[in-house]
Structure formats: C-alpha cells, structure tokens
Amino acid sequence: MRPFLVATLVLLLAAAGASAQSSAERVLAATLENGLRVLLQEDHRSPVVSFQMWYRVGSRNEARGATGIAHFLEHMMFKGTPTYGQGQFARLVEQNGGQDNAFTSQDVTSYYVNIAADKIDLVIELEADRMHNLKLDAKDIASEREVVIEERRTRTEDDPGGFLGEEVGAIAFRSHPYGPPIIGFMEDIKRITPEEIRAFYKAYYMPNNAILVAAGDFKAAEVLAKIRAKFGKIPRGTPPPPVLAVEPPQNGERRVIVSKQAQLPIVYLGYHVPNQKSGDAFGLEMLSSILSEGRASRLYKRLVYQRQIALEAGGDYNYFSQDPNLFWFWATPMPGQTPESMEKALLAEMETLKTEPVTEEELQRAKNQVEAAFVFQEDSVHRRASLLARFELIGGYADKDRFVERLRAVTAADVQRVARTYFSDDKKNVGVLLPRP
Amino acid sequence: MRPRRLPALLVVLALLLAASAGAAKPIAHREVLPNGIVLLVAERPAIPIVVVRTFAHAGAVLDPPDRAGLANLTGALLTRGTAKHSGPELDSAIEFVGGSLSAGAARDGLTASLSVLKKDVGLGLDLLAEVLLTPTFPDDELKRKAAQIQAAIKRSEEDPGTVAGRALAKLVFPSHPYGVPVEGTVESVGKLTRDDVVRFHRGYVRPDTTIIAVVGAVTVDEARREIVARFGGWKAPAEPPPTVSSVTPGATPQTQVIEKELTQATILLGRQAIRQTDPDYFPLTVGSYVLGGGSASRLYSRVREEGGLAYAVYSYANPARYGASFIVSAQTRTAEVPKVVEIMREELARMTREPVTERELKLAKDYLIGSFPLRLDTTSKVADFIVAVEEQGLGLDYADRYKERVAKVTAADVQRVAAKYFAPDTFNRVVVGAPKP
Numbered sequence: 001m002r003p004f005l006v007a008t009l010v011l012l013l014a015a016a017g018a019s020a021q022s023s024a025e026r027v028l029a030a031t032l033e034n035g036l037r038v039l040l041q042e043d044h045r046s047p048v049v050s051f052q053m054w055y056r057v058g059s060r061n062e063a064r065g066a067t068g069i070a071h072f073l074e075h076m077m078f079k080g081t082p083t084y085g086q087g088q089f090a091r092l093v094e095q096n097g098g099q100d101n102a103f104t105s106q107d108v109t110s111y112y113v114n115i116a117a118d119k120i121d122l123v124i125e126l127e128a129d130r131m132h133n134l135k136l137d138a139k140d141i142a143s144e145r146e147v148v149i150e151e152r153r154t155r156t157e158d159d160p161g162g163f164l165g166e167e168v169g170a171i172a173f174r175s176h177p178y179g180p181p182i183i184g185f186m187e188d189i190k191r192i193t194p195e196e197i198r199a200f201y202k203a204y205y206m207p208n209n210a211i212l213v214a215a216g217d218f219k220a221a222e223v224l225a226k227i228r229a230k231f232g233k234i235p236r237g238t239p240p241p242p243v244l245a246v247e248p249p250q251n252g253e254r255r256v257i258v259s260k261q262a263q264l265p266i267v268y269l270g271y272h273v274p275n276q277k278s279g280d281a282f283g284l285e286m287l288s289s290i291l292s293e294g295r296a297s298r299l300y301k302r303l304v305y306q307r308q309i310a311l312e313a314g315g316d317y318n319y320f321s322q323d324p325n326l327f328w329f330w331a332t333p334m335p336g337q338t339p340e341s342m343e344k345a346l347l348a349e350m351e352t353l354k355t356e357p358v359t360e361e362e363l364q365r366a367k368n369q370v371e372a373a374f375v376f377q378e379d380s381v382h383r384r385a386s387l388l389a390r391f392e393l394i395g396g397y398a399d400k401d402r403f404v405e406r407l408r409a410v411t412a413a414d415v416q417r418v419a420r421t422y423f424s425d426d427k428k429n430v431g432v433l434l435p436r437p
Numbered sequence: 438m439r440p441r442r443l444p445a446l447l448v449v450l451a452l453l454l455a456a457s458a459g460a461a462k463p464i465a466h467r468e469v470l471p472n473g474i475v476l477l478v479a480e481r482p483a484i485p486i487v488v489v490r491t492f493a494h495a496g497a498v499l500d501p502p503d504r505a506g507l508a509n510l511t512g513a514l515l516t517r518g519t520a521k522h523s524g525p526e527l528d529s530a531i532e533f534v535g536g537s538l539s540a541g542a543a544r545d546g547l548t549a550s551l552s553v554l555k556k557d558v559g560l561g562l563d564l565l566a567e568v569l570l571t572p573t574f575p576d577d578e579l580k581r582k583a584a585q586i587q588a589a590i591k592r593s594e595e596d597p598g599t600v601a602g603r604a605l606a607k608l609v610f611p612s613h614p615y616g617v618p619v620e621g622t623v624e625s626v627g628k629l630t631r632d633d634v635v636r637f638h639r640g641y642v643r644p645d646t647t648i649i650a651v652v653g654a655v656t657v658d659e660a661r662r663e664i665v666a667r668f669g670g671w672k673a674p675a676e677p678p679p680t681v682s683s684v685t686p687g688a689t690p691q692t693q694v695i696e697k698e699l700t701q702a703t704i705l706l707g708r709q710a711i712r713q714t715d716p717d718y719f720p721l722t723v724g725s726y727v728l729g730g731g732s733a734s735r736l737y738s739r740v741r742e743e744g745g746l747a748y749a750v751y752s753y754a755n756p757a758r759y760g761a762s763f764i765v766s767a768q769t770r771t772a773e774v775p776k777v778v779e780i781m782r783e784e785l786a787r788m789t790r791e792p793v794t795e796r797e798l799k800l801a802k803d804y805l806i807g808s809f810p811l812r813l814d815t816t817s818k819v820a821d822f823i824v825a826v827e828e829q830g831l832g833l834d835y836a837d838r839y840k841e842r843v844a845k846v847t848a849a850d851v852q853r854v855a856a857k858y859f860a861p862d863t864f865n866r867v868v869v870g871a872p873k874p
Contacts, residue, residue, distance in 0.1 A: 045484075046810060046814040086742070094731045094732065095803045096807055097810070097811070099808060115811075116811075143742070144745065146746065150770065151748040154768055294532040294537070295525075295532070305524075305525070311585060311588045335591060361529075361533070365529070365533045368533060368535040371535060
C-alpha cells in the first residue's frame with residue numbers, strides 16, 4: 001500500500017472516530033403515542049448493545065399482605081407468552097449469544113439483554129411481546145413460587161446481613177411501603193394468588209409506565225423505527241395509581257436486636273433523609289462519598305484502619321430513591337469488639353461531622369471521585385444505558401449532565417448542615433445482630 | 438470537551454502501526470522487554486481512561502505448606518507502604534484523582550490493578566511501580582492486615598457457599614496447594630512474619646514472570662515508553678523462578694456433610710477435570726453448558742423450572758494453570774437435598790450414556806461463540822482477558838481459536854468426554870446445611 005493512501009485512510013479514521021465520540025454523547029429521546037419513553041444512545045466501540053426495559057413498579061407499589069408481588073412477577077416475565085412459550089425467551093437470547101437478567105428494587109423492575117448488536121430486532125420483538133402478552137399460567141406460578149421461596153432463603157433467612165436489614169426496614173417505616181422487604185415476607189410469597197399477579201401485571205405493565213433504553217452499536221433512528229413498529233401496537237393503559245403514603249416524622253429512637261447463628265455481630269443505623277427533590281440531596285450524596293468511597297474515606301480510615309475496631313464500615317445514600325428513604329450506616333465489629341462500642345464509634349463519627357466541617361481535601365477528593373466515576377461508567381454500554389434510565393426515572397435523562405456540576409457546588413458548610421439536620425440522635429433506627437454460635 | 442488536534446508525531450506512529458497491523462487486527466500488541474516482562478497493549482481510544490493490570494506468578498500455589506495465606510497477605514500489603522509513601526498516603530494520592538490502585542493474590546498469581554483517567558496515568562503508573570518494586574511491608578501494617586484477614590476468614594464461616602467451596606477444594610485436590618484456601622486459615626495467618634512476606638516478594642514478584650497489560654486511551658508507543666521508564670531497570674533475582682508441580686489425580690471420591698443452622702442446604706459436586714490446553718476442553722465446555730450452563734440447560738429445566746427446587750443451579754469447568762475442576766452446584770431447602778442430589782447424578786449419568794441432541798448442541802455452541810463479544814466489551818474485561826490468555830499460555834489469538842474449536846465439537850465428542858469426566862460416582866460431594874428438616 002502506498003504511504004499516501006495509508007495516510008489518508010488514517011486521517012479519515014481519526015475523523016470518523018472523533019465524530020463517533022461526539023455523537024455518542026447525544027441521546028435520541030422520543031415518547032411514542034402510547035406513552036412509551038425511548039432513550040437511545042449510539043456507542044460504536046464494541047459490536048454489542050445493551051437493551052433495557054425499566055418498568056415504574058417496585059415493592060413501593062405493593063399492598064400490605066401482598067409484599068413481594070413485583071419481584072414474583074419479575075420471575076414470571078421469563079415464563080412465556082402464547083407466541084414464545086415456556087423457556088423460549090432464554091433459549092432465543094442464548095442461541096443468539098446474549099445474556100439477560102432482571103432485578104426488582106423498591107422503585108423499579110428492570111430487565112436487560114446484552115447481545116451482539118445485529119440481534120437487536122429479536123430483543124425488540126421479545127420485549128414488546130412480554131410487555132403485553134404474558135401467559136401467567138397457574139401451574140407456572142405454582143412452581144415459580146417455590147423458586148422465589150428458595151431465593152428468599154438464600155438472601156434473607158440464611159444471610160445475617162439480609163436478615164437484619166429486613167428488621168431495620170420494618171421499624172424505620174410505619175406507613176410508607178419502603179418498610180417491607182423487596183422479596184416479600186415468606187407468608188405473602190406463599191399466599192399471593194395467580195389472580196393477584198395477573199391484576200398486578202395488568203395494572204403496571206404498559207407502555208406508558210415504562211422506559212426503554214438502549215446503548216450500543218446501532219443507528220438510533222433505525223432502531224427507533226423498529227421500536228415504533230413493535231411497541232407502537234401495544235395500547236396505552238390506565239395510568240397506575242400513585243403511591244400516596246408519606247412517612248410520618250419519627251418521634252424517638254427505634255431499635256431492634258436479633259440473635260442468629262453467625263460469626264460476627266452487625267450494626268446498622270438508618271436515618272430518614274429526603275430524596276433528590278430536596279436541595280440537600282447533593283450534600284447527602286457528598287457525605288456518602290466522604291464517609292465510604294475508598295480506603296481514604298472517613299469511616300474506613302478511622303474505624304477500620306486507625307482504630308482497628310471494625311472489619312468494615314460505611315454509609316450509603318440513595319440519591320435516586322423515588323420517595324424519601326433512609327441514609328444507612330453499617331459496621332461489622334472486629335472479633336473482641338462489642339456491637340455497643342461499634343455503635344458508639346459510629347455515633348461519635350456523626351458528632352464530629354456535625355461539629356467540625358470536613359476538610360477541603362476530603363471534599364475535593366469526593367468530588368473528583370464522583371466525576372471520574374462518571375467517566376468510567378461510559379466505558380460500559382450496560383452502565384451507560386442504566387444511568388440514563390436512572391436519571392429519566394427521577395425527572396429526565398438530561399439531568400445526568402448537570403449532576404456533577406451540582407455536586408461540585410457543595411461546600412463543607414453544606415455537608416455539616418445536612419449532618420446536623422438529619423443525623424439526630426433521637427431519630428435513629430438501630431439494628432443489632434448478636435451472633436449465636 | 439474541546440476537540441483537540443492530533444499531534445503530528447502521533448499520526449506518524451498511527452501510520453506505522455496501521456501498516457504493520459495487517460488484515461486481522463490482533464486483540465493486543467505483545468512484546469517482551471529485555472528484563473523479561475511481557476508487555477501487552479490494547480488501544481481503546483474513545484473513553485479517556487486507562488486500566489493497567491500486572492500479573493506475577495506469585496500465587497498461593499507457592500505458599501509453603503506451613504505458611505498458607507502468605508501470597509494473599511503479601512498481595513494485600515503491597516499497597517500498605519513503599520519506600521516513598523505510607524499506605525494512607527498511597528490511598529490519598531490515587532483516590533484524590535478518582536482512580537483506584539489495588540493488589541491481591543489468587544491461586545496462580547499476584548495481580549495489581551490500576552484504573553485512572555488518562556490525564557492521571559503518569560501518577561498512577563508511578564504509584565503502581567512503587568507498590569510492585571519497593572514495598573516496605575511495615576510491621577504495624579502487617580499486624581493490622583493479618584488481623585483483618587483472620588476476621589474475614591472467621592466471618593466467611595457464615596457463608597454456606599464459601600464453606601462448601603473450601604471443603605470441596607480439599608477433597609478434589611487433596612495433595613496440592615489448590616486444596617488449601619488462598620487466604621489461609623486463622624491459625625496459619627497468625628504465624629506469618631514480615632520475613633516470610635519479604636522473602637516471598639523478593640523471590641517471586643519478579644520481572645521475568647510478570648505480565649503487564651495496558652488497555653485504554655493509550656498508544657502502544659506511549660505504553661512502552663511509560664512502562665520501560667518505570668519497570669525497565671527492574672532486575673530478576675539470580676535464582677531461577679520457582680517451579681510448581683501440576684495436580685496429581687484425586688483420591689477416592691468422598692462425601693462430607695457440614696452441619697449449620699440453615700433453612701437451605703448448599704450442595705456441591707466436584708472432581709478434577711482438564712484445562713484449555715487439552716483438546717477435550719472444548720467438548721467439556723459444550724457438555725457443561727448443556728448440562729447446567731444456561732437457563733435452557735438440563736439441570737436448570739429439571740431442578741428449577743419443573744421442580745421449583747432451587748433458585749440457583751449450575752455446572753461449570755474451573756480451569757487453572759496447574760489443574761482444573763468441574764463443579765455442579767445447587768441450593769435447595771433442607772428436605773429436598775436427596776432429590777436434588779439424585780437429579781444431579783441422573784443428569785450427569787445421562788450425559789455419559791447418550792449423545793446430546795442436535796438442538797442442545799447447537800444452542801450451546803451458538804451461545805458460547807455468539808456471546809464472545811460480551812466478554813470483551815469494556816476496558817477492564819479486555820485487560821482481564823489478555824492477561825488470562827497470556828498467563829495460561831493460550832496465545833492472543835485464543836478468542837478466534839476458541840470459536841473454531843467450539844464450532845467443531847460434535848455430539849459424539851461431548852459424549853466421549855462426558856464418559857471421562859461426568860460419571861457421577863467419580864464426584865466428591867459436599868453438603869452444607871441442617872442434617873434434618
């Protein structure tokens with residue numbers, strides 16, 4: 001090959017690369033006539049696509065006595081339609097080299113298929129089909145019920161952390177459905193009837209209650225046309241009932257102590273905090289990073305590293321929560337330490353946050369970490385698509401671009417103020433697991 | 438982000454590389470540096486991040502028999518102090534730029550991982566070189582880390598999967614280091630001294646057994662320059678690298694029941710198998726997929742879909758450098774253990790008795806081949822993959838050869854290999870849970 005031609009080719013490639021990168025920043029957003037929200041992001045680095053359906057339904061939408069129904073239904077979404085019978089969904093995805101899974105949270109039920117980009121038509125067909133045509137056969141429900149019960153045993157009955165978490169949720173929420181576990185109480189999983197599952201499916205699975213997000217190696221306009229062709233036929237449904245419950249203020253400390261076969265104690269603390277609709281959300285988000293992101297973070301450095309009283313310790317804020325939720329702290333004491341001393345140490349850290357501003361270095365580090373994490377997320381089409389969906393669920397995908405900017409504006413005084421406002425000693429929810437040999 | 442013009446020099450380099458690359462673009466550039474380091478570079482220019490993995494043949498297989506956990510402790514201490522920086526200083530430096538630097542050992546090797554934004558790659562590589570070449574292993578850090586490892590071992594006794602896995606490894610590899618936990622035991626870790634760690638690092642973390650993979654927004658030339666500048670002067674010790682013997686055939690299969698107060702039992706069946714360098718590995722992989730690989734597999738269908746007996750059930754081959762195992766696993770309610778074990782044994786036997794159907798064979802092959810792009814769709818996955826193929830001596834064209842080999846597998850091959858490796862009576866069995874419902 002003559003050098004001149006090679007040079008031209010490389011320059012062309014470089015130009016193509018540059019334009020691919022800038023277009024990758026763009027999102028094609030559309031709302032179909034039936035209300036389905038569609039977000040498509042081109043990303044041509046690998047010949048793959050992440051295709052995700054996010055339904056606005058989770059354990060938050062469940063009634064007392066039917067906890068776990070959203071998650072149960074998630075399992076049933078893989079059990080077939082009249083067109084694609086039992087096992088067909090998984091078989092077709094696998095046959096085409098794809099990987100699929102799903103999860104249910106308090107707020108959403110999310111399904112994804114990651115697959116070679118040229119197989120996207122198949123996924124569009126399958127997801128459109130099961131949005132509207134699920135069989136929900138009584139026999140399938142009966143056998144899947146046993147599977148869900150086994151899942152609960154793994155996650156809750158036989159897992160000390162899951163077991164304690166469920167107890168703390170139960171004391172922290174009196175009115176709001178964030179109290180019961182996502183997987184549901186065992187009694188409810190055993191009781192829920194096929195009729196209830198069918199009614200739940202009908203009430204929440206509809207185009208106007210879903211977000212379709214895809215990122216990957218495709219042409220967005222072409223994919224949108226295909227989505228329109230398959231999903232456009234599904235009728236708009238009656239909008240699901242809103243969740244009205246508002247958790248009343250907490251009037252005093254609540255505490256639960258459980259005893260279970262385990263090796264080490266666990267301490268959880270939960271404080272009621274606002275969600276992203278509050279201006280304090282960014283301060284809380286920063287606080288969460290300062291407390292737990294990395295080995296230089298405050299709880300790790302002080303409790304695990306310097307004082308050596310904890311095997312692990314951290315704090316977590318859920319910025320994306322649909323309704324106000326808990327700011328969680330957790331710690332596992334080192335052998336020889338008691339849960340009482342562990343709780344005291346956590347509370348002492350909170351007192352410090354209230355009385356002394358965090359250092360400029362801590363604040364700057366947390367900001368840099370969040371900013372870098374956003375860049376690292378871009379590396380995976382799966383995470384790219386998920387992040388778009390998460391922002392869309394709380395108001396709009398475009399907020400993603402302003403998120404880092406808003407975090408950058410948080411000051412040490414903001415962090416101190418949110419700590420003082422929300423980590424009040426008489427409003428804590430405490431869970432302690434005492435190990436039984 | 439502002440568009441930047443490519444510096445002229447880089448364009449010239451790109452020309453040279455493009456010209457030498459030829460038609461089929463290899464997954465990574467490979468070269469051996471004068472001191473023996475194998476340098477692998479894969480360019481992924483679109484996102485401004487760089488991931489570096491180093492792998493030294495300094496895994497737990499080299500632990501002296503009375504020093505189980507030595508490689509693990511050495512790995513964990515690399516980031517806990519160098520000639521220039523204390524552990525907390527290293528943590529602060531890398532986390533301040535939103536990056537991460539970690540190190541740890543597994544069975545076959547000791548890995549250090551760096552993830553940084555492109556702009557911080559110089560700083561990141563400086564720190565990476567420090568932790569590999571000039572760790573100081575301070576006494577107080579060793580005491581602290583050993584106590585944390587001991588506490589983590591103690592806590593892991595709560596996790597039935599970990600308990601079962603440890604017990605099974607001991608049965609499958611009774612006279613090989615693979616039968617000993619990488620992290621050691623509470624007792625063995627308590628005996629480790631600074632001298633042990635210093636000697637292990639000096640003898641085994643050495644350039645002539647080290648692989649360095651650089652993946653991301655970096656060119657081959659940049660990567661070479663930066664790596665040579667920091668690792669070029671690293672000299673191997675005079676004594677030759679250690680040799681490790683491969684596993685010897687397992688003893689008579691055993692059954693072990695470990696009683697725990699749990700509502701669910703974890704069942705593991707396992708035996709020795711073969712690694713990728715054995716031509717039978719490909720039929721084994723296909724056979725394992727038919728048996729318990731995906732949601733259409735025989736075990737998944739019978740145990741989960743039809744029986745509702747488990748949430749998780751699967752089989753897999755687990756190859757390593759000096760040996761391999763084949764595992765079948767499920768978790769089920771205590772009362773159903775005999776039934777699930779019986780199904781596992783029946784299905785293993787059926788694989789040896791009759792050929793898999795053409796439909797099953799095609800599904801397995803289509804999935805294994807078609808899902809390959811998903812194994813390489815992020816910077817970290819590419820880094821993991823190229824290190825693994827280099828470390829296991831599979832060659833950088835392994836992805837292509839894997840697909841070819843899998844495509845050639847016949848139903849007769851699967852049955853022949855199943856006869857060798859799936860006979861149910863050749864499996865060890867571990868059950869962790871309550872002895873009676």
